[in-house]
Amino acid sequence: MADLGRAALLLTLGLCLYACIVGTVAAVTRKRRLAMSARNALIASFGSTLVATTILVAGFVRNDYSLVYVAETSSRSLGGIYKVSALWGGQEGSLLLWLLILTGYAALAVWLNRNRTRDLVVWVTPVLGGIAVFFSFLLVAVASPFVTQVAPLDGSGLNPSLQNPYMMSHPPFLYLGYVGLAVPFAFAMGALLSGRTDERWIVATRRWTLIAWTALGIGQLLGSHWAYLEVGWGGFYAWDPVENAALMPFLAATAFLHSVMIQEKRGMLKVWNMVLVSLAFCLSIFGTFLTRSGVVNSIHSFAQSSIGAWFLAFIVIAVVFSTVTIVWRLPLLRSTTKLESLISREAVFLYNNLLLVALCLTILWGVAWPILSEAVRGDSVVVGRPYFDFFLRIFGLPLLLLMGVGPLIAWRRASLRGLGATFFWPISIAIGTGVVLLILGAGSSIPGLIAYTFSAFVLAAIGLEFVRGTRARRALSSESWPVAFGSLVGRNRRRYGGYIVHVAIVLFAIGVAGASAYDSVVEGRLAKGEALTVSGYTVRYVGLSERQTDHATEVRAKLAVSKDGKNLGGLEAGKNSYKIAGLEPQVSSEVGVRTDYLTGEDLFVIPETIYDDGSMYFRIFVKPLVNLLWLSGLVFLLGSIIALWPDARVQRRLAVRYEEASSPVRGR
Amino acid sequence: MTLAIALSAVLGAVCVVLVALPFLREPEPVSDELEEMTPHRQRRLALAEERDRALSALKELEADHRAGRINDEDYRASIGSLRREAASALRALDSDAGKV
Numbered sequence A: 001m002a003d004l005g006r007a008a009l010l011l012t013l014g015l016c017l018y019a020c021i022v023g024t025v026a027a028v029t030r031k032r033r034l035a036m037s038a039r040n041a042l043i044a045s046f047g048s049t050l051v052a053t054t055i056l057v058a059g060f061v062r063n064d065y066s067l068v069y070v071a072e073t074s075s076r077s078l079g080g081i082y083k084v085s086a087l088w089g090g091q092e093g094s095l096l097l098w099l100l101i102l103t104g105y106a107a108l109a110v111w112l113n114r115n116r117t118r119d120l121v122v123w124v125t126p127v128l129g130g131i132a133v134f135f136s137f138l139l140v141a142v143a144s145p146f147v148t149q150v151a152p153l154d155g156s157g158l159n160p161s162l163q164n165p166y167m168m169s170h171p172p173f174l175y176l177g178y179v180g181l182a183v184p185f186a187f188a189m190g191a192l193l194s195g196r197t198d199e200r201w202i203v204a205t206r207r208w209t210l211i212a213w214t215a216l217g218i219g220q221l222l223g224s225h226w227a228y229l230e231v232g233w234g235g236f237y238a239w240d241p242v243e244n245a246a247l248m249p250f251l252a253a254t255a256f257l258h259s260v261m262i263q264e265k266r267g268m269l270k271v272w273n274m275v276l277v278s279l280a281f282c283l284s285i286f287g288t289f290l291t292r293s294g295v296v297n298s299i300h301s302f303a304q305s306s307i308g309a310w311f312l313a314f315i316v317i318a319v320v321f322s323t324v325t326i327v328w329r330l331p332l333l334r335s336t337t338k339l340e341s342l343i344s345r346e347a348v349f350l351y352n353n354l355l356l357v358a359l360c361l362t363i364l365w366g367v368a369w370p371i372l373s374e375a376v377r378g379d380s381v382v383v384g385r386p387y388f389d390f391f392l393r394i395f396g397l398p399l400l401l402l403m404g405v406g407p408l409i410a411w412r413r414a415s416l417r418g419l420g421a422t423f424f425w426p427i428s429i430a431i432g433t434g435v436v437l438l439i440l441g442a443g444s445s446i447p448g449l450i451a452y453t454f455s456a457f458v459l460a461a462i463g464l465e466f467v468r469g470t471r472a473r474r475a476l477s478s479e480s481w482p483v484a485f486g487s488l489v490g491r492n493r494r495r496y497g498g499y500i501v502h503v504a505i506v507l508f509a510i511g512v513a514g515a516s517a518y519d520s521v522v523e524g525r526l527a528k529g530e531a532l533t534v535s536g537y538t539v540r541y542v543g544l545s546e547r548q549t550d551h552a553t554e555v556r557a558k559l560a561v562s563k564d565g566k567n568l569g570g571l572e573a574g575k576n577s578y579k580i581a582g583l584e585p586q587v588s589s590e591v592g593v594r595t596d597y598l599t600g601e602d603l604f605v606i607p608e609t610i611y612d613d614g615s616m617y618f619r620i621f622v623k624p625l626v627n628l629l630w631l632s633g634l635v636f637l638l639g640s641i642i643a644l645w646p647d648a649r650v651q652r653r654l655a656v657r658y659e660e661a662s663s664p665v666r667g668r
Numbered sequence B: 001m002t003l004a005i006a007l008s009a010v011l012g013a014v015c016v017v018l019v020a021l022p023f024l025r026e027p028e029p030v031s032d033e034l035e036e037m038t039p040h041r042q043r044r045l046a047l048a049e050e051r052d053r054a055l056s057a058l059k060e061l062e063a064d065h066r067a068g069r070i071n072d073e074d075y076r077a078s079i080g081s082l083r084r085e086a087a088s089a090l091r092a093l094d095s096d097a098g099k100v
Helices: A002-029 A032-061 A068-073 A080-088 A091-112 A118-142 A170-180 A182-194 A200-231 A241-266 A270-293 A308-328 A345-376 A385-408 A416-439 A446-477 A481-491 A493-517 A627-644 A648-662 B002-025 B039-067 B072-096
Strands: A520-526 A531-534 A537-548 A552-563 A566-578 A586-590 A592-596 A601-610 A616-623
Touching (some): A002 A032, A002 A091, A002 A118, A002 B002, A032 A068, A032 A091, A032 A118, A032 B002, A068 A091, A080 A170, A118 A182, A118 A200, A118 A308, A170 A241, A170 A270, A182 A200, A182 A270, A182 A308, A200 A241, A241 A270, A241 A345, A270 A308, A345 A385, A385 A446, A416 A446, A446 A481, A446 A493, A446 B039, A493 A627, A520 A531, A537 A566, A537 A601, A552 A592, A552 A601, A566 A592, A566 A601, A586 A601, A648 B039, B039 B072
Antiparallel strands (some): A520 A616, A531 A537, A537 A552, A552 A566, A566 A586, A592 A601, A601 A616
């Protein structure tokens, strides 16, 4: 079936080339049937990519080691579910999954918008086709997953660190996010190329952007949880270049999601929005370049290969293409209005945008500088945690504050007297919280104290928004409080969904501050019966056990945990040694975590070294509030779903707008 | 091998038919020109967007005032200009209705 897989990918390449070239010809010559034919080619490319993917998955399920890729990333002993996730366990399969999602998104986007934004879609087709040409070319000519060999008896097996439930979700979510940013980019370019820079491209891509952004956010959080539990260094984000690769487009897309609201509400920032959507897309390709090229040392280095040069060329093309197109259409992107006051919601959005982009570019510089330094000067420079932490505080803390300021300020302008009344309660609650925390000893970390004070301000501001909104709704309709609350959120899904996402970001900030600014650590070598004490916890080393499984030897230290004299039960931490045919065993640390669900605190035990005499070296952390990080993911998802949920009233309003634009009689 | 070639041919044929479908359905169309968005429609769309922006701003200001997010002074400072903008957008859309 490898031949069929190769043929299907070749067909995808041909269809995408057709969509790109014939689509461009159709758009320029205004040929209707040709444009529909190009659109159909893009839709068909999803079908042929799906066939290729199905064949590769079947190869994994059937243990077909005549396929080199299957033999390198799977083995007979690999558990069933991991045989499917092994699809994206290496280079070629990841690219194939990427292409599958891209062609799937592209097919759906051009089909759903075939009527309302026909004049845009005619240009969107060649742009999306062009992006798909790049990925299908890589899979046909540079990194084919269908290279065959004489089948060995067994495969090499999946990297042990990837044999984890998070492997099923973390990479696909990131791909859904990365690739999803191609759709708003294509519509933005379509709007520029067609000269139709009205709001339809924004309306058409609003959900696409939100879906991609949500997937990127959830994907990163899943990756953080994976790292926290599996990598075993005691943290959840290491500012690893490949982690940053996902964070940068997320920040750019966050800025875009906010600034695009200013264009919708005020008709401003049209150029800025084009720049942001292009930046987000280019950064998503740059992220793939970092992950796949091997130019950086990273925990994700298992994925290194020689396709980096192709990605670099594609990034250059994407940057030049989008820059030239934006510059060409600058006259069409003039704002119809201007900023009326520096104290207004749009001004706050603007400050938020500047901070987000500054943070994004600072991270980009931190990632790119070592690469540039090595390429130009030949010396390797390390940009480490202090650099990133510094800028996270400098830009992140004001961003946190602005999340509370924005909802309290009116669009266009606000008087200082009016603001005094609006801000009274949130500021009072924030100051009160800060003072109480200071008394409780939170002053040991100034950034942590500021983060908690700002978090209290934002939560108070958002809470006040919900209370005021529900009260006003009740005054209008005499509904009960729960019904009024439900209809408030239901009738303003974007606004209140957005506030819930803000709550998630605050929970995230509280979790980060708790786990990094207020954590405690103790370490030492323990013989059986000895104990370490940290933040009231006593962890006693009871003994060692060893068991054999099909894949690994598992050694576990049995630990007895107590707090302030109260027995909390047992905990296990240890090491797994994975057997890999023909290779040295790979050893992984299996941390022990005890969660206090009431306080959100974790006791986190890292088994550093097992000595021959049975003693062990442990590092033990107490991480206050760290579980709010994972809770924030659920709240984030809830807020995003509310913001994404279709609103029939908005759809009707848009239908009326487009109806009126095409009809000479006003029908409102 | 033979099966793979046969299946590849079937897959290729399906894709070719899909791509050629617009030409197969309409071998001799009345018009093969893409529908152009006339300058008049573009202008009306811009005016409709302007009107919706003004009406939505007006609605939001009313809701914010009702909820107590905006005090009377700020409300009075904004409501007049917003009403004028909305009225002007509605008038522009109306007066454009007859033009082509």
